[in-house]
Amino acid sequence: MTLTLHGQAVSRGVAIGRAVLAAASRVDVAHYFIAPQQVDDELARLRRARDCVVEEIERLRQGLAHDTVGAHAELAALLEVHLMLLQDEQLQDGVKHWVTERRYNAEWALTAQLEVVARQFDDMEDPYLRERRADLEQVVERLLRALRGAPSPVAAAPAPQGRGEPLVLVAHDLSPADMLHFKHGVFAGFVTDVGGRTSHTAIVARSLEIPAVVGVRNASQLVRQDDLVIIDGEAGVVIVDPSPMMLAEYGYKQRQGEIEREKLARIKNTPAVTLDGQRVELLANIELPEDTLPALSVGAVGVGLFRTEFLFMGRGGQLPDEDEQYEAYRRAVEGMHGLPVTIRTVDVGADKPLEAHRRDDHLNPALGLRAIRWSLAEPAMFLTQLRAILRAAAHGKVNVLIPMVAHLSEVRQVHAMLAKAREQLDRRGEVYGPVRVGAMIEVPAAALAVRLFLRHFDFLSIGTNDLIQYALAIDRVDESVAHLYDPLHPAVLRLVADTIAAAQEAGKPVSICGEMAGDVTLTRLLLGLGLRSFSMHPTQILPVKQQVLRSDTRKLRAWAQQVVASDEPAQWLVD
Known part of the structure; x- marks a missing residue:
């Protein structure tokens, strides 16, 4: 009997194969007291x-x-x-x-x-x-x-009886080590009981371009060993024991997907220019210095967002020193071979486990001491990071991006801290380079007062993930309200459109670095609104470039304004 399961689509494509079940990874734990000796x-x-x-x-x-x-x-x-x-x-x-x-x-x-x-x-x-x-x-x-002395659940998973057939993995969860099985081409796709779009499992799936659906509750219990399974990584659907008609339909979709990937690979070195000659900047979001490799492999022309949080997490309260940060930033800058790198200052805060003896007791940490607020409250930490970034700027083009700016007083303090960091480096005789300073527009107040911020910053980057969350008062990872998280809400589109227009009037660059930038269904709309710089996960660059190459911004401008003015913008994007 055919069974259809639903989860989160995290990596596009279709995989069809026999199920390999990995046992639940949780190891049974014995609980007993030991003697002092x-x-x-x-x-x-x-x-x-x-x-x-x-x-x-x-x-x-x-x-x-x-x-x-x-x-x-x-x-x-x-x-x-x-x-x-x-x-x-x-x-x-x-x-x-x-x-x-x-x-x-x-x-x-x-x-x-x-x-x-x-x-x-x-x-x-x-x-x-x-x-x-x-x-x-x-x-x-x-x-x-x-x-x-137990083996990895994936390594211990029994193989199906048939040989030569494609295999798909069904597991409770997967670790990076487990994912090495995909590197060697053992599995064509996977399904997990848990996980979300930002889990490491999902990130690697997108990098490997392997069809995957995560968060399919009880999949590892409902799917049996050797079941024939279809994974639709675009719709977030898993079909178990499909009918011949379904199998034929998805087989056709799979072949079409392979043809499409071949087409995308051919445009890697093609400049991102619209039909009417508008040059568009396609940048990469990265989390680690090593991520510059996948960025360059798909033709990214720079890094639009380098998240620095990895340096600060999981350290038991010990913050990274200046040299450690400098080395990480330098590796990223040199890894891009002269292309610009935008480094965002640390975007964590009192709601994150950075300090072993400090906990955030506020009811809503999203509105508490975080991002630039936390950095300004910890000037020694902030100066350390700024000095490290300035030193890395001696090795290439570097921009500094300030997260969650909402007040003019914060802007003034940021510039004062940068000036102080330069003075400290001068006194030490350290070499450092010039940087452009930009603001993330991710708080509705910043979007509404964007012209004020444009007088004090060199560029803007719209962080649509948080902007949508704050504008709609929606926690997108809360399953009870996640369906209300809507990038096409009229209020969200107007905030985005006004920010782009204000930056154009001021003659300053503006980009989008949230998930909207990598959503191909929104590319034409954003181009019509005047956006010329997109920053996204590297695997999204080629599909977005394809949309750019097919677009004529002269024909999109009036249409985009109609979409923004509409009561139901989503209806305008239905092909």
Whole structure:
């Protein structure tokens, strides 16, 4: 009997194959108390398990060392995140506390500390950072398996009886190490019970261009080993035991998708210019210095958003020093070979687990001390980051992007801090370069007062993810209201349109770096509104470029204004 399951579409394409079921990754944990004389032995077991996992990840990284394509670079970067989490002081010290003070056995201590740290991730407002909880869980599970000597659930998954048929993986969740099976072409697609668009699983799926649907609750229980499965990565649908008619229909869609990908590959080096001669800048959003490889591989002409949060997370309250930050920023700048890199100052705050002895007790951390507010409240930290960015600017073109600006007083403080950072570098005799300074327009107040900010900044970048969330009072990761998160809401479109128009009047660059930039259904609308700079995940660049090459902005202007003025803009975008 045909069964249709629904989840979140995270990577386009169609995969058809026999199901390979990976057992639930959660390892059964024994809970018992140990005697005082056993404490040292338990701590030694934990150290051996950690060393074993570190050695395993290092072997995997070495296996990727000679891979230069973007997806493999992303896998290596995610393995680096797991190594960082293994060294996290908050995790290590907490586990040691449970063993030495409470006399918990090693496995129990690990899961107890996991719950403590995981609650901090749950309190985060930013969906990307919130989903880093999954990485922490995967690291703990690897440690538990090492303590027990158990293999990876994906490696241990039984293969279907038939040989030569495409395979699709169905699992509760997947770690970066598990994703290496896709690197070797073992699986054509995957389905997971959990996860979201910003999970590492989804990010790697998009980089590898593997059809995937995540957040399909109970998929690993409903799908049986060797079932024939269709994964529709665009619609977020999984079809189990499809009828012959369905199989033929999706087989046709699959072939069309392959033809389309071949067409996209041919335009990688084609300049992004519209039919009427308008040059459009297609930039990449990156999270790690190594992400410059996938950006260049698809023809990105720069980095429009370098998120620096990875340097600050999972450190048990120890902030990165200036040299560590400088090295990371320098690698990104040099990795782009002279193309511009826009570095956003740290966009976390009191709602994130950066400080071991500080917790945000506010009811709504999204409206609390975060982003530029937090940076200005911690001037020593902010000056350290600014000095590191200025030093990296000596190696190439660098822009500084300030998140969540809403007040003129913040603008003045930012410029004062930049001036102070330059003075400090001058006194030390350090070499640094020039930077352009821009503001993220992601708070409705900033969009409404955009002309004020344009007098003080060199460029603007519209962060549509937060702008939509704040404008509509919608948490897009809250399942009960996520359906109301609407980039085509009239109020959202008017804020975006007015910001673009104001920047054009002032003769200053403006880009969009939120998900709207990479949504091909919105490309023509944004071009019609006058946008000429888009920043997105590297895998979205070629589909957006294809839309740019097919567009005539002269014909789009009047239509775009009609869409913005409409009560129901979405109806205008239906082909």
